[in-house]
Amino acid sequence: MYEYKYVHTNLGGFFSDSTHRETIDEHAKEGWRLVQVLPTHYNGHGKPTDYEIIFERKKE
Structure with a gap:
């Protein structure tokens, strides 16, 4: 059985920096595996402006 986590992020813009790499790295350290990135x-x-990153990991 797996549990899933949905995290909102964006790829930055003219006045803001991207945060997606930090988000993925942070969750990977906690045992989450990247499943998919969906534009929301x-x-x-x-052009997509906001994204949802979907992570999964086995339930303990």
């Missing part, structure tokens, strides 16, 4: 919001030009 888009700007007016159809």
Whole structure:
């Protein structure tokens, strides 16, 4: 059996830095495995702006 964790992040922008790598590294240290990255919001030009990172790990 697995448990899942859903974490909101973004890839940065003109005035902000990306945080996705730090988020993945932080959760990997806790035993979480990256499953998928899904875009959740888009700007007016159809470009994704926000993402949800899905992690999994075996339940103990």
